[in-house]
Amino acid sequence: MTEVTSIHPSGTAEPSRSERKHRAILDAATEVFLQNGYLGTNMDDIAARSAVSKQTVYKHFESKEALFVEIVTSMVSVAGDRVHSQIPEFQDSEDLAEYLSNYAYQQLTVVLTPRLMQLRRLVIGEVSRFPELAKVLYERGPKRAMTALAASFAVFAERGLLEIEDPAIAASHFNWLVMAEPVNQVMLLGDVAIPKVEALRRHAEQGVRVFMAAYGKK
Amino acid sequence: MTEVTSIHPSGTAEPSRSERKHRAILDAATEVFLQNGYLGTNMDDIAARSAVSKQTVYKHFESKEALFVEIVTSMVSVAGDRVHSQIPEFQDSEDLAEYLSNYAYQQLTVVLTPRLMQLRRLVIGEVSRFPELAKVLYERGPKRAMTALAASFAVFAERGLLEIEDPAIAASHFNWLVMAEPVNQVMLLGDVAIPKVEALRRHAEQGVRVFMAAYGKK
Secondary structure, eight states, rough: OOOOBBTTSSSSSSOOOOHHHHHHHHHHHHHHHHHHHTTOHHHHHHHHHHOOHHHHHHHHHHSSSHHHHHHHHHHHHHHHHHHHHHHOOOOOOOOOHHHHHHHHHHHHHHSSSSHHHHHHHHHTTTTTTOOHHHHHHHHHIIIHHHHHHHHHHHHHTTHHHHHHHOOHHHHHHHHHHHHHHHHHHHHHGGGGGGGHHHHHHHHHHHHHHHHHHBBOOO | OOOOOOOTTTBOOOOOHHHHHHHHHHHHHHHHHHHHHTTTOOHHHHHHHHHOOOHHHHHOOSSSSHHHHHHHHHHHHHHHHHHHSOOOOOOSSSSSHHHHHHHHHHHHHHHHHHHHHHHHHHHHHHHOOOOOHHHHHHHIIHHHHHHHHHHHHHHHHHTSSBBSSSSHHHHHHHHHHHHHHHHHHHHOOOGGGGOOOHHHHHHHHHHEEEEEEHHHHO
16 A cells, blocks of 8 residues: 655645554554553553554554654654744843843743653653663753753853853753752642742743853853 | 560660561561562562561551651651761851852762662652652652751851842752752663762862852852
C-alpha cells in the first residue's frame, strides 16, 4: 500500500494517513504514560487508546522505550521552542532587566504546566531503571535552556551590557534563580503549587534583580 | 512482657529490645524501599529482611505509609541536623562570604548523597499516588533549611552585615543558587553526576558571590 500525501485545497499539505496514525499513537501514549507511569503502561493499552492494532504501534515505534523517548523529546522540545519563539531580540533602547524578567516569566509559564511537571516526576521516578529517559529530558530541557542563555549572555557581555567571566555559570545562576523554587515546590507539593500569574511575575523580577546585581554593568 | 532499659557500663542507657527492633525494622525498610520503590515494597519483605514477624512490624508501624513517613522524616531530619550542628555561630571578626561558602558547601555535601537523592526521586515519582510522602520531604528538607537561613539572614541584616528586605526571599535565592544546579543534575543524570569535592567548593563560592552582590552591604 502506497501512502499518498494529498494537497489540501488551501495549498498546505494534509498529513498522510501514516502521519495521522503516528500522531494519534503519540497522543494516546502520552495520556497513558502520564496516567499509569512508565512501568504501568503497555503497548496494548496504547494500541487500544489510539484505535490501531498493536502491530501498527510497533510499525511506528520499535519499542515502548523508543515511543517514550519520542514523547519526552517532543513535549520538552515544543516547550523550549515556545520559550524562544515568543521572546523578540533585545533592542539597545530597551531596559535589560525588564527584558530578562519577561524572558524569565515566559520560561516559567511554559515549563510550569501540569503535563510537563507530571512528565518530569515520571522520568525522575524511573531514573534507576531507565536512565536514558531522564537524560533526554535533561538535554532537551534545562541544558538546552542554559546553553541558549549562555549564548545570549556572551553577546550581552560583548555589547557591554553585562559583566560576565563565564557565560555558562551565569546562565546556570539565572536559570535556577528563576526556575528552582517553583519547580521544587511543584515537584514535591503537586500541581496545586503552580503559582498564579502575579506571583510568577514577582518571582521573575526578584530573581532578575539578584542576577543583575551580580552580572549587571557596574 | 515488660521491656527493661538497662544501664550500659559506660553510664549511657542501652537501647531496649523493643528499641533495637524498631531500629532494625527502620533500617531494613529503608533498604527495601530504596531498592524496590514504594509500590514495589510490602510488609512481608520488610519483616523478612529485619528478621522479625510481620505482626512485630505492624506492632511498631501501623501501616506501610506510616513506616515510610518515619523513614523520610528520620533521613531528612538527620541530614538537616548535620548541616546545622557542624556550622559554628558566625563571629564578627570573620568574613561573611567565606562563612556562607562553608555553610553552602556543608549543605551540598550532606544533601548530595546517593541515599538522599534516591529517596527524593522515589517520593517525587509517587507524588500523584502518595502526596503526603513528598510533603514530609518538602517540610523537613528544603523548607526547614530555608526557614533556618531566613532567621540567620534577619539577624545578619539587624547587625548591618546584609541588606535584606524580605529574609524569606533572600533565603530562597541563597538556597537555590547553591542547591539547584547539582540537585537537578543528580535527579536526572543519576548519582554519577554528584560533583567531586573541588567542584562543590567552587560551586558554593560562585553561588555565594552572586548572593553577596545582591544582598551584601553596599
